[in-house]
Amino acid sequence: MLPLFVVDPAFERAGAPRRALLHDCLQALDEATGGALVIRHGDPVDEIPAIADEVGADSVYVSKDFAPYGRRRDEHVADALRGTGRHLRGVGSPYAVEPGSVRKDDGKPYAVFTPFSRRWRIHGWQTPIDTPRSPNWRTAPSDGLPPRPGVPFELPFADEAQVTADWQQFRSTGLDRYAELRDRPAVAGTSHLSPYLKYGLTHPRQLMINPQPRGEGAITFQSELAWREFYADVLFHQPHTAWRNLNSKFDEIAVDTGSLAQEKFRRWCEGMTGFPIVDAGMRQLLATGWMHNRIRMIVASFLVKDLHLPWQWGARFFLQHLLDGDLASNNHGWQWAAGTGTGAAPYFRVFNPTAQQQRWDRNGEYVQRWIPELDTSAYPAPIVDHGVERREALDRYQAIKGR
Numbered sequence: 516m517l518p519l520f521v522v523d524p525a526f527e528r529a530g531a532p533r534r535a536l537l538h539d540c541l542q543a544l545d546e547a548t549g550g551a552l553v554i555r556h557g558d559p560v561d562e563i564p565a566i567a568d569e570v571g572a573d574s575v576y577v578s579k580d581f582a583p584y585g586r587r588r589d590e591h592v593a594d595a596l597r598g599t600g601r602h603l604r605g606v607g608s609p610y611a612v613e614p615g616s617v618r619k620d621d622g623k624p625y626a627v628f629t630p631f632s633r634r635w636r637i638h639g640w641q642t643p644i645d646t647p648r649s650p651n652w653r654t655a656p657s658d659g660l661p662p663r664p665g666v667p668f669e670l671p672f673a674d675e676a677q678v679t680a681d682w683q684q685f686r687s688t689g690l691d692r693y694a695e696l697r698d699r700p701a702v703a704g705t706s707h708l709s710p711y712l713k714y715g716l717t718h719p720r721q722l723m724i725n726p727q728p729r730g731e732g733a734i735t736f737q738s739e740l741a742w743r744e745f746y747a748d749v750l751f752h753q754p755h756t757a758w759r760n761l762n763s764k765f766d767e768i769a770v771d772t773g774s775l776a777q778e779k780f781r782r783w784c785e786g787m788t789g790f791p792i793v794d795a796g797m798r799q800l801l802a803t804g805w806m807h808n809r810i811r812m813i814v815a816s817f818l819v820k821d822l823h824l825p826w827q828w829g830a831r832f833f834l835q836h837l838l839d840g841d842l843a844s845n846n847h848g849w850q851w852a853a854g855t856g857t858g859a860a861p862y863f864r865v866f867n868p869t870a871q872q873q874r875w876d877r878n879g880e881y882v883q884r885w886i887p888e889l890d891t892s893a894y895p896a897p898i899v900d901h902g903v904e905r906r907e908a909l910d911r912y913q914a915i916k917g918r
């Protein structure tokens with residue numbers, strides 16, 4: 516067996532944090548395989564058949580990708596291999612249950628989270644198998660690691676053993692209070708595992724040994740992982756929803772894109788809107804590559820409903836800066852907040868950023884941590900009036916409602 520990773524030039528489009536983390540993950544994987552990992556740079560459609568030929572491999576095994584680009588790429592790789600009499604075999608996926616395999620009785624996919632999650636749990640998943648200790652690795656010349664772009668923060672540990680230890684620590688000390696603390700951005704109430712799930716340093720099956728967990732914390736945690744699986748499933752069935760409204764009715768809604776809109780967007784990106792809970796979130800993102808889930812919902816709602824900008828602008832910015840940036844979770848998380856996607860947040864439900872701050876960061880601990888100049892004249896006045904913009908958002912919604 517030859518362990519191979521092909522650095523696809525398409526990955527250059529990913530933001531610096533994700534490219535840096537990929538670098539560190541590959542380095543750790545190389546160490547874990549005793550230096551056996553072969554890295555090649557180039558189009559996988561060319562590279563994979565070439566190396567299969569070099570080492571005389573009959574089959575190539577790949578962890579299945581379910582997002583639009585990865586699916587197309589793997590189909591092209593399979594075609595290229597077939598041309599040389601070889602097979603591409605997809606094994607496993609980054610999900611507990613493969614996207615596409617949870618369906619209604621009539622075979623149709625689910626469009627709503629709760630019934631999906633019920634069926635997903637019944638479908639169940641296998642417990643992980645142990646990795647063989649010393650596989651008999653083949654070797655081949657390697658191109659070496661991709662360049663590591665600079666990022667303005669320290670990256671999380673890209674080491675499987677450390678991630679397992681972090682998870683065990685969270686399971687024994689944080690999981691019981693997860694349901695209670697997960698919405699409080701000032702406390703470390705969530706697992707922070709998202710970048711590791713993204714890069715496969717852990718797998719949902721390792722975090723959900725028991726398909727029927729006990730206790731409110733464990734049940735809620737499993738449900739959050741189910742959201743990740745649900746969004747991957749939705750994107751699998753409807754790949755066009757990566758960048759287009761799932762609910763096409765919203766294609767008609769008016770959004771602002773002119774120079775004033777660009778200026779508002781810039782202020783949002785920099786964490787300078789004058790709404791502390793929004794600005795704290797954006798600064799946390801820029802300073803750490805991660806943002807708390809409750810705050811992701813608030814800043815996304817603000818961009819769409821208070822600034823009237825296209826959700827795609829925000830989604831793209833998130834993918835550039837998040838360490839856990841993932842097309843399915845991110846773009847459907849954005850559509851959820853924008854009210855254009857799956858589920859329960861109807862368009863006319865508009866988050867009030869001030870009320871959200873009072874509810875989830877009552878003592879102002881989170882906003883003060885991220886905005887040192889908060890109580891000084893250096894902090895800007897609000898760039899919009901929430902009451903006015905809320906009405907504007909509702910008017911725009913009314914205008915398309917009857918259509």
Ligand SMILES: Cc1cc2nc3c(=O)[nH]c(=O)nc-3n(C[C@H](O)[C@H](O)[C@H](O)COP(=O)(O)OP(=O)(O)OC[C@H]3O[C@@H](n4cnc5c(N)ncnc54)[C@H](O)[C@@H]3O)c2cc1C
Pocket residue numbers: 697705706707708709710712713739740741742743744746806807808809811812815833837839840841842844845846848849852
């Ligand atoms: C606008 C928006 C954009 C988002 N973009 C991403 C993204 O690019 N990548 C990403 O992994 N998550 C994204 N999320 C989901 C969620 O915010 C993060 O997964 C979570 O904050 C990660 O922190 P954690 O690992 O401590 O989460 P925990 O609370 O510890 O949850 C455990 C795991 O469950 C999954 N999860 C939790 N909440 C969600 C959710 N709402 N949707 C999907 N999966 C979830 C994640 O894999 C997470 O690591 C987004 C949410 C919103 C509202």
